[in-house]
Amino acid sequence: xxxxxxxxxxxxxxxxxxxxxxxxxxxxxxxxxxxxxxxxxxxxxxxxxxxxxxxxxxxxxxxxxxxxxxxxxxxxxxxxxxxxxxxxxxxxxxxxxxxxxxxxxxxxxxxxxxxxxxxxxxxxxxxxxxxxxxxxxxxxxxxxxxxxxxxxxxxxxxxxxxxxxxxxxxxxxxxxxxxxxxxxxxxxxxxxxxxxxxxxxxxxxxxxxxxxxxxxxxxxxxxxxxxxxxxxxxxxxxxxxxxxxxxxxxxxxxxxxxxxxxxxxxxxxxxxxxxxxxxxxxxxxxxxxxxxxxxxxxxxxxxxxxxxxxxxxxxxxxxxxxxxxxxx
Numbered sequence: 001x002x003x004x005x006x007x008x009x010x011x012x013x014x015x016x017x018x019x020x021x022x023x024x025x026x027x028x029x030x031x032x033x034x035x036x037x038x039x040x041x042x043x044x045x046x047x048x049x050x051x052x053x054x055x056x057x058x059x060x061x062x063x064x065x066x067x068x069x070x071x072x073x074x075x076x077x078x079x080x081x082x083x084x085x086x087x088x089x090x091x092x093x094x095x096x097x098x099x100x101x102x103x104x105x106x107x108x109x110x111x112x113x114x115x116x117x118x119x120x121x122x123x124x125x126x127x128x129x130x131x132x133x134x135x136x137x138x139x140x141x142x143x144x145x146x147x148x149x150x151x152x153x154x155x156x157x158x159x160x161x162x163x164x165x166x167x168x169x170x171x172x173x174x175x176x177x178x179x180x181x182x183x184x185x186x187x188x189x190x191x192x193x194x195x196x197x198x199x200x201x202x203x204x205x206x207x208x209x210x211x212x213x214x215x216x217x218x219x220x221x222x223x224x225x226x227x228x229x230x231x232x233x234x235x236x237x238x239x240x241x242x243x244x245x246x247x248x249x250x251x252x253x254x255x256x257x258x259x260x261x262x263x264x265x266x267x268x269x270x271x272x273x274x275x276x277x278x279x280x281x282x283x284x285x286x287x288x289x290x291x292x293x294x295x296x297x298x299x300x301x302x303x304x305x306x307x308x309x310x311x312x313x314x315x316x317x318x319x320x321x322x323x324x325x326x327x328x
Contacts, residue, residue: 008088009311010053014062014074016282020095021061023300028308033058035081037074045070047077054086057311059130061303064098064117065281066260072098072117076124083125091310092126093303095280096228096256100135103142118142130306130316132280132299133227133255150306151320152255152278153183155297157190159276160223160253164191169248172196172220174213176238184225193223198238218246228256229277232263236270249273256280257287257296264289 012033013021025032034050060082062075075092082090102113114135121129121143128146140147164171171193175184181197188195196215222242224235229252239250250272257277267275267290276295287294302319309316 008056009059009307010051010056011059011061011093011307012049012078012082014060014071014078016065016071016284017061017063017095019282020279020300020303023298024061024304024307027301027304035078037077045074045077047074047081049081049085052085053082055088057089057091058082058087059091059093059307059310060126061093061095063094063096063281065096065258068098072120076120079121079124079126089127090125091307092121092129093307094129094131095278095299095303096258097131097134097139100139103136103139114139115142119144128310130303130310132278132303135227148306148310148316150302150316152280152297152299152302153186153190154320155278155299155302156253156255156276157187159295159297160187160191163251163274164193164221164223169219169221170194172215172217172222172247174198174215174217174222174224174238174242176224176226176234180226183227187223187225191223194220196222196242198241213241213245217242220247221249222247222251224250224252226252226254228258229254229263229275230258231261232259232266232270235272236266239270239272243271251276253277257294259286259290267293 009030010033011021011025012035015037022032036048036050038046060078062071064072079090099113099117105112122145129143130148132150133152134149140149171191173184173188173193173195175181175197178197185195196213196217199212224238229235235252242250251274252272253276255278275293278297278299305319306316
């Protein structure tokens with residue numbers, strides 16, 4: 001699909017998201033918008049829009065990943081800059097939504113930071129949000145504006161099918177925790193696989209203990225699916241657990257490859273055969289050590305199609321209808 005630039009669509013990108021945004025623009029047949037983000041010596045940011053956006057439908061591509069607070073501030077400032085430049089509509093395209101795990105009060109005197117961040121984005125001047133696999137579906141309700149919630153399954157499934165169609169052992173899809181069961185069940189249905197779940201107990205914000213498998217993995221290839229891989233403690237423990245229970249091979253898939261702290265070393269030292277993620281978070285060389293164990297699936301076309309649908313006031317849910325009911 002292509003169209004003349006005069007129709008009003010304009011896509012911009014944060015400093016760390018230029019590669020993904022340019023891929024989206026190639027699918028859209030539209031050039032990336034011209035903007036520059038500068039940082040003052042004291043750390044303050046300024047976003048300068050370097051072309052006319054008056055009356056245009058503008059999209060800002062920016063994951064609020066590490067450095068989380070810098071990227072979040074850049075996202076907020078982008079909206080203010082575009083609003084003051086008289087953009088007609090501004091959409092925040094957030095492939096990975098940081099602070100998404102702080103979505104509820106799990107103990108006394110703690111914040112619901114996901115709601116705070118949603119308030120900031122709404123108050124900055126955005127008209128709508130486009131995101132992929134939020135950590136919890138209820139985060140959509142934290143925004144006081146429309147949210148289009150995409151599912152990575154529509155781009156991951158073709159890759160899974162190519163891997164597991166010729167498998168020598170039967171496939172079991174494993175949810176690494178009870179909260180992810182609906183998504184795991186959807187993948188199991190589409191792949192014609194069995195389903196299992198691992199019971200885990202969280203010790204702290206960075207430490208999780210996997211203790212029990214509910215389901216059969218004996219003599220089977222295991223595909224573990226989750227929304228993100230952060231420190232990789234959960235998936236590596238779970239991989240050890242299913243292998244001890246008789247699994248033949250372990251594959252791991254996640255929408256977001258956060259990979260912080262000891263994650264890369266844990267994965268390299270683990271029995272996991274392959275890790276499959278999307279490129280919602282920029283690589284910038286950090287994933288090079290995992291090259292032999294990692295498949296990165298590009299989500300640029302999915303986002304480009306969603307941007308096209310939003311711009312032309314078409315349904316976005318039609319892009320991932322088979323996964324629309326699988327959000328947890």
